[in-house]
Amino acid sequence: MSVALRRTRNPATAQADPFEGTEYVPARYETRAVTKSFGGANALTRASVTFAPGEIHTLVGENGAGKSTLVKVMAGIHPPDSGELVLNSERLRGLTPRTAIQHGIYLVPQEPTLMATLSALENLFVGIIPRGRLPFSVDWKQMERSASAFFEQVGLEIDPHAPASSLSVAQSQLVECARALVHRCNVLFFDEPTSPLTAREADVLFELMRRLRDRDFTLGFISHRLEEVLAISDRITVLRDSNVVAEFDPGEATRDKLVSAMVGHEIAQRKRRQRMLAADAPTVLEVKDLTAPGQFTHISFSVRKGEVLGFAGLVGSGRTEVAESLYGLRPASGSVVVAGKPYAKRAPAKSIESGLIYLPEDRGRNGVFADVELARNITAAVVPTLPRVGPLLRPAAEIAMAEGAAVRTHVIAQSLQAQIKSLSGGNQQRAMFSRWLLAEPIVALFDEPTRGVDVGAKEDIYGIIEGISDSGIGVVMICSELEELVLTCDRVIALYEGHIVGEVLGDEITLERLGSLIVGGHGK
């Protein structure tokens, strides 16, 4: 059968086994020296990677290394700045998501993008709804018949008429996979599919991936969990700072080799900060039995003046939820004491007043006022205390204040009057630090403080955090990058599914220890 027939997109041909009647041409899909940059920062630099049929090929690397960008370029979502995409020695030009699917390339995105109010069935066939006999009609019977076959194929047991919004994340991902099969795709990319899944759910997905591999599908996979990467991958490519830095053949990779390739020498050079807290440093934050049903239970910990306490845990372990309820964004029971004063009925304005601040993880959604000038972004949390004459603020005094704060955190900008959206991610994050430092906190909660900033800015942010703790502010640092916790923290608490599962002190804070704690192990 020819390629043209493979692209036949009428599911009416689908029988009990959706693979029947379709011959897939094994696809070898490669990038040649692909470069892609966003707003001046390279996300991908001359990357050449080959995905071969019958292989699960995994991309690993730290956040921002360029893994997602690579698969998005390959799926036609981002056009590459330069370089070629080659499918079975045919060069693909001007790839869009639509033409990618026509070539048999499908990306299962990080967050499934189903249409929430449509049924699973309609989501499955969207774009290629089978036609009935009357003009403009839909052959629902045909759709139902073939849908059950597709769902079965991916191991999904759901009511095909259930709205997509009622499906779990895992189920939605499987619907996406089924959709790829409906479109007769045999090059499938999975962009961090397992991070929102439980271990059992991930196993279902892995089983499907293995079955597809045995049918000579071409599979690309992205994950941060090295255990599962080592278990499932046939081939592993490591990216670091937008470059492909290593490729491991089957059986060649070990955990240590991967980690050293991912981390590289730049960060390894940086030493863990050695410091001693004064023995009599007072406690500035005391949390007892903080509980929010379904999110976290019996969270108790304390932070001392000048201490950096790390929160380690996977996404969904309750790290952010704990911080948000301390700051007053979510209700929770239990007692909180800030600087010796009990703090009940928490709310952001009251938190700022009592010296507790929270730097959110999603800067764009919860932090910056994009169209507002840099200076006013910096002073946003201290507006009630700004210098003023009568009811009117004094702009000159305000700008001087903002400038002082911006210099403290090394913000680099054309002008304090520039809209903050014109700044790079790293500078926006520095500006957020200066906003919260202006509030003169006693306790600072930093949630993923280095997310979405480049390597240079990361170094700078470690410096800022060190400076903050040296000045006597108690810091709670939530971070997915275990290396960062190892580098900056005096003490680390590990969370797993809403519980504190361990506490590590001083030099015992190591990658291995934390890595096993956050997946529920004992850390020995």
Place this chain on the structure above:
Amino acid sequence: MTGVAQPLAPTAAPGRPQGGLFAFGRFMRRREPLLVVLSLAVFFFTYALEPSFGQRGNISFLLADSMPLAVLAIGQTIVCLVRGIDLSVAPILGISCVSAGFYAQDYGTSIWPLIPLGVGIGFGLGLLNGLFVTYARIPPIVTTLGTLGIYGGLQELICGSSEINVVPPTYHTLGNGDFLPDVPYLLIVGVVVMVVMAFALWKTPWGRALYAIGNNIDAAFRAGIRVNLVLVSAYAVCGMLAGLAGLAWLVHIDYASSVTGSAESLQLWSIAAAMVGGVTLTGGKGGVIGALLAAIFLDVCTNATLVAGIPVIWNSASVGVLLIIAILIDYVQSGGYSLRQMFGGPLRARLAAERGGTSAGGAK
């Protein structure tokens, strides 16, 4: 603090001329000077066609005539800044107008004691809007569409079939007379309102909170801004200004009935003026100076079409065209789209531009 302190250098962008024509060009890209130029252009064009258009009395009339709309549009601007919209300003204006009108007609009350009445009515009705929007969490367009009907009914209830057409002569003087040559009393009212609101927006914590909420309500809440209070107050202030506009309407037109305000679709005109003046439906942008100038501009255009002999039915069509142009200008300026991309380029180029523009530093 560790690390090398990088001074925050407010340096000029390399290779970019700063002063002279370039600065002028940047200034003209703002909405306000553009509106002044356009108003003058339309005015002189019509003057050339029909010399009576430029007579002293007519200039004064145009300025006075546009002020009720200007005050309304300033209120609408406040609400639009927080991503809201108020469709009920027309009946609020109407209720204020007829309530004050009855006192004026039946008792000959002077305008001064009626100001608290009209403004108070507006405040109350606007407050109601704000409470519904903020605490019942009904989207503003639905809430105020509802109150547009409810307040309209209230106005009919108050007014019935009677009309206000006899008011003390001082009203007419106030609404149409000049303080100085070509400076009608009403213009002074409009400018005072504009100046007060401009100061409130730019130099008070309240104004700061409006822009912050319009930009990013979640970040505003996290920055300690009392979001609910500010939202309610925005609608209340909009209502107050609508009430004040009702009094301006009464003194200017000397007539009011059960359909005053709604009959002229003032809610839509106020939104049009606010948008032409530079605010956006997505909030967080624009100011009150633009709203006042836009109201004058729209009024000049309306009267110009009359003078030029264009049938009245084309009146609202021309406002519609202006509104769409204003939104296009904003789209081009804010999104970094060029007109060519918007109309000429293929979809793919447009999408590529969009991605490149919005996902800066978004590599994850």
